[in-house]
């Protein structure tokens with residue numbers, strides 16, 4: 001074979017339900033005795049650039065796999081959006097929520113049991129495993145290096161050892177369990193479905209896209225208090241356990257707001273409003289835009305001269321408006 005000739009693998013493998021596209025690619029290489037770097041070179045893939053729909057036919061031909069299943073599991077750039085949006089499993093995401101990077105995270109227990117990596121692990125909205133709690137990791141437990149797709153096997157690190165299981169993974173908070181279950185369901189369904197209608201989730205995120213709901217929850221949960229420093233909060237969020245705490249806090253605050261109008265001042269004072277502004281400026285779906293605009297209108301009406309030290313005021317009819325967000 002010539003070095004620049006596109007590779008077509010000899011042996012076919014089937015995509016698993018909910019499998020990430022990179023997991024499928026890595027398993028296909030492994031099944032054919034091809035190293036990741038050789039395979040990527042022969043497939044003419046450069047993971048430093050985000051793949052697009054145009055790349056799928058040749059890639060599926062080379063891998064001998066179903067192009068639809070492959071495309072669903074990859075983070076693909078949206079045609080014509082100049083990098084502002086990507087798609088995963090038919091859902092639209094901002095690159096902040098679905099980065100599509102070379103580095104990744106995984107649950108060693110699930111990987112060992114199932115033999116493939118879930119596409120839900122690709123997004124920030126899922127910082128933990130729905131089955132094993134805070135077992136997810138970005139680092140190999142042996143060599144401590146960041147986990148990359150460039151590795152010898154689906155569950156084998158570059159240090160040639162199987163990723164070790166987390167010895168004492170903390171269980172998920174009730175809200176985070178409901179959230180991660182909903183996100184899993186959402187990514188298995190078309191974007192028109194309403195995955196956030198379960199009773200354990202706040203009414204405010206009903207009807208929103210996964211991207212929009214996550215960004216809203218993040219805006220509500222990022223700061224521990226109205227006095228928290230943003231860089232410190234972002235640093236804590238980089239840790240997967242910290243990212244779970246942001247989601248738990250955001251969902252708890254949205255619940256509190258919907259359950260008790262008396263909590264509104266305290267809750268709205270802790271919202272990181274620039275994230276809501278960003279959501280209003282660039283929303284993945286119409287309901288996300290509507291939710292962000294309604295919140296900003298509430299904040300504008302209740303804004304005081306010093307919103308960091310004094311909570312925005314909110315009246316009970318405003319709280320009802322929040323409940324009505326769709």
Ligand SMILES: [Zn+2]
Nearest residue numbers: 107110129132
């Ligand atoms: Zn797991």
Ligand SMILES: [Zn+2]
Nearest residue numbers: 140143157159
């Ligand atoms: Zn390692």
